[in-house]
Amino acid sequence: MLSTLVYRSRASAQLTEEGIHQLLGAARLRNKSIGVTGVLLFDGVHFVQLLEGPERALDGLFDTIRQDRRHHHVVQLLRDYAPLRRFDGDEMLMVDLRGHGAEEASAAILNQLKEQVDPTLSDDRVLKILLLHAGPGGAALMAESDLASEWRCVAQPAPAGTGEHLLPGQPYQFALQPIVDALRREVTSFECLLRSSTGGSPEQLFDSLTPEQRYVADLESKAFAFQLASRLKIEDAKVSVNLFPMSLIGVPNAVDRLLGQISASGLRPSQVIVEVTEQEAISRLDAFGAAIKQLRKAGIGVAIDDFGAGFAGLSLLAEFQPDKLKIDRKILQNIHLDGSRQAIVRAIVQACTAMGITPVAEGVETLEEFCWLSAAGVRRFQGYLFARPALNAIPAISWPERIRELPGTS
Numbered sequence: 173m174l175s176t177l178v179y180r181s182r183a184s185a186q187l188t189e190e191g192i193h194q195l196l197g198a199a200r201l202r203n204k205s206i207g208v209t210g211v212l213l214f215d216g217v218h219f220v221q222l223l224e225g226p227e228r229a230l231d232g233l234f235d236t237i238r239q240d241r242r243h244h245h246v247v248q249l250l251r252d253y254a255p256l257r258r259f260d261g262d263e264m265l266m267v268d269l270r271g272h273g274a275e276e277a278s279a280a281i282l283n284q285l286k287e288q289v290d291p292t293l294s295d296d297r298v299l300k301i302l303l304l305h306a307g308p309g310g311a312a313l314m315a316e317s318d319l320a321s322e323w324r325c326v327a328q329p330a331p332a333g334t335g336e337h338l339l340p341g342q343p344y345q346f347a348l349q350p351i352v353d354a355l356r357r358e359v360t361s362f363e364c365l366l367r368s369s370t371g372g373s374p375e376q377l378f379d380s381l382t383p384e385q386r387y388v389a390d391l392e393s394k395a396f397a398f399q400l401a402s403r404l405k406i407e408d409a410k411v412s413v414n415l416f417p418m419s420l421i422g423v424p425n426a427v428d429r430l431l432g433q434i435s436a437s438g439l440r441p442s443q444v445i446v447e448v449t450e451q452e453a454i455s456r457l458d459a460f461g462a463a464i465k466q467l468r469k470a471g472i473g474v475a476i477d478d479f480g481a482g483f484a485g486l487s488l489l490a491e492f493q494p495d496k497l498k499i500d501r502k503i504l505q506n507i508h509l510d511g512s513r514q515a516i517v518r519a520i521v522q523a524c525t526a527m528g529i530t531p532v533a534e535g536v537e538t539l540e541e542f543c544w545l546s547a548a549g550v551r552r553f554q555g556y557l558f559a560r561p562a563l564n565a566i567p568a569i570s571w572p573e574r575i576r577e578l579p580g581t582s
């Protein structure tokens with residue numbers, strides 16, 4: 173099946189005219205032998221390349237391309253199937269964007285199109301992406317993050333005498349995971365993740381209960397989370413807890429009970445953030461809205477959890493603008509490699525900024541993801557890169573730092 177792939181990347185070193193020709197010559201030979209054709213755009217710093225060919229051949233070729241040290245920040249912009257090749261079947265064409273105006277560059281691309289491909293009729297994503305990158309805003313689209321290899325993590329050990337442990341006889345236990353402002357090296361809050369009496373997952377705990385018991389247990393368990401946070405001396409950090417929307421709607425006096433638990437633990441409502449997700453919030457919008465209003469009135473913060481992962485979608489965000497929006501790991505995983513995810517996350521961060529909402533990146537596991545998200549303006553992070561959840565304890569934290577300081581900073 174004819175497959176299509178567009179990626180962009182950044183040249184590792186200044187390429188001479190001769191260097192470009194060598195690169196192109198070798199690529200043409202290699203690609204021809206496996207039936208891959210397409211177009212290469214180069215503006216002196218960035219490459220944008222369209223590859224068209226058999227699916228298997230493209231997979232293998234893209235693996236090789238990604239490992240080529242002559243460029244870095246290789247980001248896939250599109251992967252699709254097509255009925256025919258858009259560009260001439262013989263070789264890899266080259267459009268040199270240097271010294272050309274945007275219109276000339278676009279004309280050069282369109283001129284190379286095969287006759288069967290009608291650029292005005294086809295609403296073709298491949299063409300749109302190529303023309304966009306050849307246009308005046310093309311370079312800005314490729315503004316890139318730091319290289320992860322220029323960063324490392326330094327460990328901050330867990331506070332002494334607070335190892336992970338089960339609290340015997342306690343029906344609900346909590347694992348704490350920090351949410352951090354990575355550049356300031358501050359923990360802004362600890363998320364309390366529910367565990368069963370034996371340390372089992374929230375799923376295991378809730379699965380053994382009927383829906384009614386589930387919501388009551390969810391609410392009751394929070395007393396133990398607040399007590400734990402209070403006992404562990406989390407200083408200026410806040411405490412985040414998860415609640416099903418139905419635990420707030422369906423359990424009588426839920427918010428008052430929550431406030432009672434908070435004051436009994438010695439915390440203040442303004443130190444607490446409630447994280448919500450799920451469809452129930454949308455199917456019972458009025459009741460849920462009333463609960464949110466009550467939380468707000470008491471000074472408790474609200475976060476939308478798992479944004480982008482199915483249930484917690486745009487309508488939840490449009491209905492109540494929370495203090496925080498936690499972007500789900502499903503859209504952030506390997507974000508440094510994927511142009512579509514990058515476009516979506518940039519738009520989410522922009523929307524948050526316009527609404528005064530703090531975006532939080534969830535489930536960040538690698539320095540690559542961290543570097544990209546930082547460049548996109550994300551300041552708050554949660555994930556294994558920084559710390560794993562620790563049972564009834566404050567975990568050790570890894571802080572990313574640049575290996576060499578940038579000139580001019582101290």
Ligand code: C2E
Nearest residue numbers: 365366373374390414415416535536537554555556557561
């Ligand atoms: P969540 O609120 O999105 O919590 C984050 C989950 O992602 C946690 O799983 C955490 O251990 C995991 N996680 C954190 N960093 C990473 C990472 O870098 N990579 C990956 N792959 N995973 C990471 P956990 O503790 O199993 O909790 C799962 C879900 O259970 C939570 O997702 C939350 O929706 C729910 N939950 C937890 N505690 C409660 C609670 O008290 N009440 C209710 N209703 N739900 C809860």
Ligand code: MN
Nearest residue numbers: 363414447477
């Ligand atoms: Mn959560």
Ligand code: MN
Nearest residue numbers: 477478498534
């Ligand atoms: Mn989440």
